[in-house]
Every structure is written in C-alpha cells, then in structure tokens.
Amino acid sequence: MTTQTQISHDPVTFDIIQNALQAVADEMFVAQRKTSMSAIIYEVLDLSSSILDASGQIAASGAGIPAFIGVLDKAIAGILAKFPLDEIRPGDVFASNDPYYGGVTHLNDMVLAAPIFADGRLVAWVSNIAHWNDVGGMVPGSMSSDATEIFQEGVRIPAVKLFDAGKENKAVFDILYVNTRLPDYLRGDLWAGIAGLRTGERRIMELITKYGADTFEAAVEDFMTLGETRARKALGDLPEGSYEFSEEQDTGQVHKVVLTITKDEFIVDLTDNPAQAGSSNSSREGTEIAVQLAFKSFTDPDAPGNGGFFRPLNVITRPGTIFHVQEPGALGYYSEVEIRLFDMLLRALAHHFPGVVPAGNFASICGTVVGGPHPETGRHYTIVEPQVGGWGGWNGHDGPSGQFSGFHGETFNCPAEVAEARYGLAVDQVALNPEPGGEGQWRGGKGIDVHYRVRADNNFLSLGYTRSRIPPWGVDGGLDGSTNYVEVIRTDGSRQRFSFATNVEVNTGDVIRVVTGNGGGYGPPQNRAPQDIALDLRDGYLTPERAREIYGYDA
Template sequence: MTIATKDFDPVTFDIIQNALEAVADEMFVAQRKTSMSAIIYEVLDLSTSILDRHGQIAASGAGIPAFIGVLDKAVRGILKKFALAEVRPGDVFASNDPYFGGVTHLNDMVLVAPVFDGERLVAFVANIAHWNDVGGSVPGSMSSEATEIFQEGVRIPAVKLFEEGRPNRAVFDILEVNTRLPDFLRGDLWAGISGLKIGEKRVLELVAKYGADTFEAAMEDYMRLGERRARAALQALPKGSFTFEEEQDSGAMHRVTMTIREDAFVVDLSDNPRQKGSSNSSREGTEIAVQLAFKAFTDPDAPGNGGFFRPLQVVTRPGTIFHVEAPGALGYYSEVEIRAFDMLLRAFASWFPGVVPAGNFASICGTVVGGPHPETGRHYTIVEPQLGGWGAWEGRDGPSGQFSGFHGETFNCPAEVAEARYGLSVDQAALNAEPGGEGQWRGGKGIDVHYRVRADDNFLSVGYTRSRIPPWGVAGGRDGSTNYVELRRKDGTRERLSFATNVAVNAGDVIRVVTGNGGGYGDPRERSREAVAEDLKDGYLTPERAREIYGFET
C-alpha cells in the first residue's frame, strides 16, 4: 500500500521525522547505559535505527555509520527467511551470521523487533553491538588465521529470540554456553533488548498521537526527500566513467570503476582478488562501505535514509574479498570494507581535486588483549579500535587522534577504565611524534599508547592495515606514517606486528600501539613559521627535521 503524502500536513511530517531521530537516539542511550562491556558503554561500538515496514532505514541514532547501514540489510534478511504472516507482535529476532542478514562478523549481534499497531505492522526497531566473545578458536573470536566461518564462533542465523513475547530459552542457552564471557554477553544482550523496548514504546506513542496512516506517510515522505537530495547532487557531477587502482600492504591491487550517469551512480568492484583467510566482506557489507563514501562525497548533510541510496548501484563478483561466499571467514571484514571506503575517497581526490582531503590512517586497528585478571583471576577480554590521524586540506591541518570516518562517532576507552576493568596498565597515552604528513598544512597525528601486561598467560591479537603503505599526501604534501603494534618483551626483544593472532604475552611485556599520521597538503616549504614553531614546541618536530623539511633554522 502506497500512501499519497500530498493529503497530509507537511509540518506534521517534519515533527514526526524529527521525533523518529530523537527516538533512535533514546534507544542508543538506553542500550549504552545498561550494557556490561566497555566496548559498548565507553567506545560506543553500537548503532540503533527505526525502519519502515519494508525494512528501509527511516531514522538512526548515534554510533558507527557502518553499523547503521547494516540494519536495513539485516531486516531484509529476516523477511527473506520469515513470511510477513510469521512476524508477530512481541517477536524479537537475533542474527549475527553474515550469510543470514548479519552482514558483518559473528561478534556483531543484530536485534530486531517489529512494531505493530494492533494487527498492523507499522515499523521495525533494530540495533547492533559488538560482543567481546562469541566463542570460536581464539578468545575474542577474531582470528586472522581463520579460513572458515565455523572457526569464528557461534552462528545465530536470523532466529526468533522471543516469539510473541515468550523467550526462546534454547537460543539464550546456546549463546551463553558458547562464550568465554557469559555474564558480559548476558548483560549486553539484555541491554540490546531494553533498547528495542524503548523504541517500540516511543514509536507506538507517535502512532497513537498522529495515526498510523500519517505516521507511515511521514516516513515515506522522508524517503522521498532523501532520494531528491541524492538525485540533485548527482545532477551536479560530471558524467562519465572513471577507473582507479591502489596497491595494498600485501602487494595485491584493489580496483574500482565508477560510472556517473544522469539517473545512477554505479560503483563496480568486480575486478578484485579472490576471497582469502578472514579478510573478506559480505556483499551487503561492501555496499555499506560504498554508501558511506557516496554520501560523504555527494551530500553529507542530507538524510541518511533508505531513499538517499536509491540512485546508487554496487556491482561485485561472488567469491572475491568484496563478496565472500560461504563458508568463507569474515573476522576482519572491517579492514576490507575500510579499504574499499578509503580507495573510493582516494579515487574522488584524484578525479575531483579539492573535494577530498589528504589520506588518513584508514584502519580500524582492532586490538584484542585478554587473559586472567591479575587480581581476580577472572578471564577478561579487551577489544579496542584505535584512534589515528586524519589528512590535511587546504587551509587546515588534519585532526589528530580521531576514529576513521568509516568508524564514526565512537571513543577510545579511557585509561582509568582500562586499568580498572582489564589486566593492563596504561604507561603512556600520547600523540604520535613520528615523521610523516608534513606540508603547508600537516596531517593530523596518530597515537602512541603503551599497555603494560600485569599477568602471565595473556594473549594479543591484532588486525591493522596501512601498515606498509602510508596515507597519501596532496598537492605536494608528504605521505603520512603507518599503523603497527610493537611488542616490547620484558627481556628487551621487540616484534613489529600488523596481523597476528593469539600471541602470548606475559607480565612486564609492553604492547605499544602506534597509529598513522595523516597525509599533508601543499608544499612543506610554504608552512608558516608560527605553525612550525608550534610543532617544535609540541614535540612533533625536531630542529633537524624543521631544517630538512621546512627549511627553517631554530
């Protein structure tokens, strides 16, 4: 049924649309405040959305942009498995399986609830959050050595967690027995359920106030607004086809061809390497990476709803890293998606100079540490994405110590929380003083953080890209620096890591996390004397480097 939106008051539409954004934010806050794991309540590794009855995103809360894009695809996966007649009031669906609407990897649990006004389905509410451990071959459930999804943890393939309000105890039991952290999983699960309940309640209040027809018409109108904005931006772009390729740390080449037409923006990623190991993305995950780049490039201020992405077409080839086929592993899917996102931004920078800044550190830099807590003996697992440097652009230095644009509105875990909750001491938390990213405007600084291990029999797993090839400079600016982990053993030996799984670490060992400086913009010789003096004062530059790079005597 399509509702004629012209028959309704546009002011009421605007009130409902803004109310939906507020409801999604309230869902986010409820889940954050009741979660057990710091990856959720501190880092904010979650997202929330309200979707229309067809599963299109109508409004989203704060959180990771790449997560928000999961939720419409997750609902489509549920509706593919369950006929609409099987979706009933009181149902709650759960899915973490990328082959059944989970989209990302097994650590990320999607929860979805339909919203009924009587017997009429009017919307869905949904959330997604990273759980620290869902079983699998290694603690933290993320292994760069995995070759099949079966090695990565328990698979929940779009099942009913609640059926008409009655909990499916079997699913709860399966989840809890397949994790090394059952109490944390249980707490994070119920936090997600509480977020859905808040969303359902608030949506029904809107429906009761304005009527179901008006509510649905407002969502449809919002979709049309998103589509109009996207098509208007598309009209302003030069038409044609553009091809770009980029070398990766491994030496492999990633390629993209974009075709801009009057009616569509086509991104073709079919000519890319075969799937391999755990660094693969689902077809839907790749679509999210492209959606984020498309929106950032065309109209960052437009509504990020389902309507906005209607002109976008994504082409992939099954069996490649951007379209994994079962039973391929996806533990480090995020590094594949961020490589696609970053390559598209670099392509835009090449084809449309001045639109996109210099390169950024462009990695999630996933860091997993765990083992017995030195004081309680209880098993802990810390899962940390890392901050890094963004690229400079004309007139501005790049921001320092930020998450990637792909990872979005998240935060680092404070040192005080890390020390209280985990078996680590934070010896240093500083910006990266290494060379890289010099220019008339310099790239932002990455971080240099030292975690000291406090007990024996701990482990470390990492997954960093841009560990060999640094962020690119623009207009004569210098390239930035790379991401890596330096493991400093108590005996004085050192190891440099980018991808590693279950590395043994013991009391006294130091895990040094170093993330890249962003690329610079413009000829370094044009940098102002005041800016160079400030860099010297902050310790980001030595007198020798000031002479070498900027030509300044100090």
C-alpha cells in the same frame, strides 16, 4: 474541523514526526549504552540503532558507528527473506550475527530487531547492533587472522527469534550463554540490546497513538523522498563519465574500482578484485555499506542518511572475491576490507575530483584484542579496542589528531582509567605519535603511541591493522603520513612488530605498544607558514631536525 486526511499530509506534522524519529533512535542508543556490560559498548560506543519502515528501509538512525547503521536495513531484509509475513507477530524479537543470514559484518556483531504493529499490520521496525567481546570460536575474542572458515569464528545465529509473540525462546538464550568465554558480559550486553528495542518500540507506539498509523507511515515515506531528492540533486551536479582507479595494498594485492556517473545512477563496479581468502573478506552487503558511506560523504553529507538517499547507488560485485565472500568464507577482519574500500573510493574521488577530499588518513580500524587471566581475580578477561589515528590535511586546515576514521566515526577511545579498572593491564603511556610523516602546507594530524603493560602471565594479543606498509597519501605536494603497527616490547628489551597476528603470548611486564599513523599532508611543505612551524615545534608535532630537513626552518 481538520480531518485526519488533511492532517496526514500536513508538512508541519511530517516534520514533527521525522524529527521525533531521530530523537527516538538516539534514546534507543542511550538506553543500550547505559545498560551494557562491556566497555567496547558503553565507552567506545561500538553500537548503532535505527528505526526502519515496514519493508526494512532505514528511516532514522541514532549515534554510533556509521558503518553499523547501514547494516540494519540489510539485516531486516534477511529476516523478511526467511520469515513469511504471517509468521512475524507483535512481541517478536529477532537476533542475527551471521553474515550469510543478514548479519552482514562478522559473528561478534549481534543484530537485534523487533517489528512494530498498528491497526493489525506491520508498520515499522526497531533494530540495533553491538560488538560482543567473545562469541566462541577458535580463539578468545573470536577474531583470528588464521581462520579460513566461518565455523572457526564462533556461534552462528542465523536470523532466529529470541522472543516469539512475547514468549522468551530459552533455547536460543542458552546456546548464546554457553558459546562464550565471557557469559556474564554477553548476558548483560544482550539484555541491554533488548532494552534499547523496548525503548524504541514504546516511543514509536506513542507517535502512532498520537498521529495515527497512516500519518506515521506517510511521514516516513516523505522523509525517504526527501533523502532521494537530495541525492539526485547532488548526482545531477556531478560531471557524467567513467573513472577508473587502482591501489596497491599492504599485501601487494591491487584493489580496483570503476566509477560511472550518469544522470540517474552512481555506479561502483568492483568485479575485478582478488579472490576471497583467510578472514579478511567482506559480505556483499558490507561492501555496499562501505560504498554508501563514501557516496554520501562525497555527494551530500548533510542530507538525511535514510533508505531513500541511496536509491541512485548501484554496486556491482563478483561472488567469490574479497568484496563478495561466499559461504563458508571467514569474515573476522571484514572491517579492514571495507575500510580499505571506503578509503580507496575517497582516494579515487580525490584523484578525479581535485579539491573535494582531504589527504589520506590512518584508515584502519586497528582492532586490538588482549586478554587472559586477570591479575587480581584470576577470571578470564578479553578486551576489544579499535584505535584512533591521524586524519589528512585539507586546504586551509591541518588534519585532526587522535580521531577514529570516517568509516568508524562517532566513537571514542577507552579512557586509561576505565582500561585499568576493567582490564588486566596497566596504561603506561597515552601520547601522540612522534614519528615523522604528513608534513605539508597543511600537515596531517597525529596518530597515537599507547603503551599497555601486561600484569599477568599467559595473556594473549591478537590484532588486525592495515596501512602497516603503505602510508596515508599526501595531496598536492604534501608528504605521505606514517603507518599503523603494534610492537611488543619484552622484558629482556627485545621487540616484535606486528600488523596481523593471532594469540601472541604476552606475559608479566611485557609492553604492548600501539602505534597508529599520522595523516597525509596537503600542499607543498615549503609553503607552510613559519608561525605554524613554530607552533608545531612548541607542541611536539615536529622535531628541530625534521623542521630543518623538510621545511628549511631553523628556530
């Protein structure tokens, strides 16, 4: 007869549990998506879910935004730092959106987490995060490029209990419901997140009942060990050395990084960077996430993305900088700081390790917030949309068009039909960006050119786009891509162009034109195959004038 001790270290059993963890995380994700109220969650998929071990290390993650998955272990660390273990009980549900208490990102992103107990001890956590359209603050949508303090950005939930030993803490629910311009949506999105946790908790308990708590924990630790082993193997294949890189930003500021690779560590030093300012700042933990994504993309994209994989990574920051904001600094547009870092790291690796990284992509979340009175109901509406854009070309491949950046990947744009049904806008055009840029032997993918027509007066537009001045870079002779921006076309024909703006008034008939960049090209344009140029002309990726100018091609 097989003993429990033998079963607890059986690799086949471990493999079953480890694959089950991934399936459970995916089921949590689906449960939350299908029950949410906001299109930013159920269409765009601006959410993520994870299962974590007792100490808060990620064991498995569901679909969703890669940059969100790395939030959840840091959020659990914030909970464990605030609550002694004897105050964490079965039936607890924690909430946190405050970057200074483990929330990591900005106040719109709410983290929910629940501990799982077996045999009288804490054995795991389930957690999720999703973007809520409005959590109060100085402007609708809660994201303002004018904010200078976090107090201006909305209600702060500093790692508190929504449920205490299974009992609802109604005071916290009431605080959330009255600190939003969209209480019905917030209520629905909140309970959808709770449903996701309950789904994960139920499935994890089924695994523990079947295999035992000891076997479950041993399988999770084995999975962590696998992640660490893969990371150290990839690290060992890299040449040791120290590599510096700097990049000018749209603002004229220069971001700098020093990469040091040893046999045991991948060190990213970000100490020499601009001081924190405005709302474009990242928490220390958020910066670490951006580095984690670049590290994994560069070393072993196929390895498990669990806590073990990132053990060789060492991130160094300096408090008071954009990569390590100090309280009470604002973080509304944290995402543009982190994506700039993610993009700079990939560019640095492309510079020092040629042939490993594609040409530059549009590399911005391109957060777009529109709202006001709905033209049919008069009720206030607010939409929050990230945008898709063009990716860079690669040796042997053109760049994909109309995709989210790698930092924000595994998400979708909101369909025009859903936008028109749920928002107070008309979608006049959804097309690829016709602007030149990104030509090469392998061209960059195209961004988008989308027109939203406003259908009521006293609407507003807020946005935060980077790569609005400096385009995605070309590689090995490929041309740079094009930039990201928003253009407001007034009914009198006048036009205003924006990259960052807050509460721009838009009225009936005004058109909000969203333009995202074309990716950079790879290789000299003169080496592009004539048949590929002909296809570009046929498909509208290229005009005859541009074909003659760049490729010397005349149809």
